[in-house]
Amino acid sequence: MATDIMALGRAVKQVQWRHHRGLDRRLADLGTTITQWDALRAISELPGASAHELALRTFQSDQAFGTLANRLAAQQLIARAPGAGRRIEHRLTPAGESLLAEASLVAHEFVTGSFADLTEPERAILLSLLTRLI
Template identity: 45%
Template sequence: MSSSLQQVGLAVKRLQWQHHRKANRRLAPLGLSLVQWDTLRHLHAIPGASLHRLAELTFQTDQSMGELARRMVDRGLIERIEGPGRKVQHQLTPAGDELRLAGAEAVDGVLAESLGRLSAGERETLHELLLKAAEPQ
């Protein structure tokens, strides 16, 4: 029996939604939401990222990312730094990096409960297939 495109799409969405809800619950004691942790994660990988780039990476609008970043600056998790010209860049603070690491443990726990049930080979195949399906046309 073959799965329809809609069934596959719904299964992907259901797993993503499950991860999102559980991650937000596990990050809450740290004072973080999933999008805040994701922002910290991306700033660790790309120090000096612009708000626009962070918005793209975290699936936010520029406006919502600007408000989120402002709150994170106020909390001392990230800081704005001068970039070339008028460009404003962002970087992690030590407090933000500590929360990034603590949040990574929480998110890894969520992912281990679902994706961890797959063998290493199955995870690799799933990753390859998701990347292939997401390729721009």
């Protein structure tokens, strides 16, 4: 019997939606969102990166990331400085590093719980399959 490919696509989307909504609710207790946490994570991983590089890494348009970066800078979570040419480089401030650390603990706990019904071998298989599709 063939797998219902549309049901499979919908199931992947439902898991993603559940993660996004659930994690956003938990991060609200820290005064942040999943989008802000993801941006801080990306900046931490690529200090000095341009807005375009960070937009790609966080699945946003350049314009959306620019708006987000303005909010993060206004909250003093990131610092931006001119780079080569028109490039603007991004770095975390100490406040941004602190929030990232707290939010990452919340995210790890949430995602761990989300996949708790799968065994370790099942999680490894799922990761392998999704990675192959990417």
